[in-house]
Amino acid sequence: MQKQCVTWFRAQYPQYAMLLTHPINEGGKNTRITGAIHKGEGTVAGVPDLLLFIGSEYKFPTSGNLEMVVVFNGLGIEMKTKSGKQTQEQKDFQKMFESASFKYVIVRSLDEFIAVINEYISNSDPFRRRAIAAAHVEIEEARRQKELEHFKKVIGKK
Numbered sequence: 001m002q003k004q005c006v007t008w009f010r011a012q013y014p015q016y017a018m019l020l021t022h023p024i025n026e027g028g029k030n031t032r033i034t035g036a037i038h039k040g041e042g043t044v045a046g047v048p049d050l051l052l053f054i055g056s057e058y059k060f061p062t063s064g065n066l067e068m069v070v071v072f073n074g075l076g077i078e079m080k081t082k083s084g085k086q087t088q089e090q091k092d093f094q095k096m097f098e099s100a101s102f103k104y105v106i107v108r109s110l111d112e113f114i115a116v117i118n119e120y121i122s123n124s125d126p127f128r129r130r131a132i133a134a135a136h137v138e139i140e141e142a143r144r145q146k147e148l149e150h151f152k153k154v155i156g157k158k
Contacts, residue, residue: 002049002079005113012114013121015136019053046093048076048104052117054132056103056124072103075120077113080106 002022010017025038025047052075060068076097078090086094086106094104103120107113121129 001110001113004110005077005079005107006050008110008114009117013117015133016052016054016121018136018139019132021051021053022049023047023051044093046087046089046091048078048090048093048097050077050079051075052077052120054121054124055128056120058123071101072120073101074103075116076102076104077116078104078106080108082108084108 006020006022009020013020025043025045054075055071055073056075057069057071060070062068076094078086078094080086097104105116107116
């Protein structure tokens with residue numbers, strides 16, 4: 001499911017593709033030695049499966065004509081099966097993550113992931129979205145130029 005979610009995200013939001021990442025926090029041959037190495041390199045138990053480095057804000061009506069605004073620095077997404085439960089480490093990380101002004105969600109399907117992402121991005125700052133899109137265009141243009149230069153060198157050698 002996580003691969004489907006990332007594939008959908010990259011197709012739907014290519015300008016944000018670099019900002020959705022999976023912290024490699026599990027898998028492979030986890031011996032005591034590799035575990036110690038990973039811990040020394042900064043691995044933390046309980047980190048969510050996906051991290052989206054885009055800020056967002058949600059506005060909630062309160063009594064009277066006031067609005068409460070909740071600002072998030074980014075989004076952590078924990079992928080779970082229909083019956084999957086968080087470990088204690090995940091619950092602890094969620095508490096710390098949310099206390100640091102990040103949004104944390106658990107998703108159990110591609111449809112749920114799509115709904116969460118679309119809502120989260122629609123609540124992000126339009127100015128910031130334009131800045132990210134402009135940086136994406138700049139990066140892609142630089143990559144195309146580098147590929148073109150390489151192509152010209154290859155063609156010139158023939």
